[in-house]
Amino acid sequence: MTGIDNDFGLKCPECGASDEIDVCADVWVRLCPDGTDVTAAENGDTEWTDHSGAKCCACGFGGNVSDFSKAGGQP
Template sequence: MSALFDMACPACGSADRIDIAATVWVRVTPDGTDPDNAENGDHEFTPASPAMCSGCGHRGTVAEFDPD
């Protein structure tokens, strides 16, 4: 299990290859966007946010990757 979020892929059990579609703040720059320069560096996701295991390709919601 991942120590930070206690999540794992329900298909393969991987805890360190989970990608989540999250809302993030970014700074608009002449070259595009830069999340590292944003004043608010927060990122947000909910149990309904899409999630994917990059290890086995399983897709679902964050809630499905949470063993609780």
């Protein structure tokens, strides 16, 4: 996979960025006195699907993961 800076082949369909994509994932977090700690949780799994929300922080494009993966499938 060339030109994609993540392990999921996702790329912004608007600006082509692949290293500034945020995905709204379900994660376990440990509750701490000062908030939450995602790295302290016993279960470190991160779960998201093609229907999860996603956003490109480079240009502000918002959609869901499938909007991005479609772009990643093109040259």
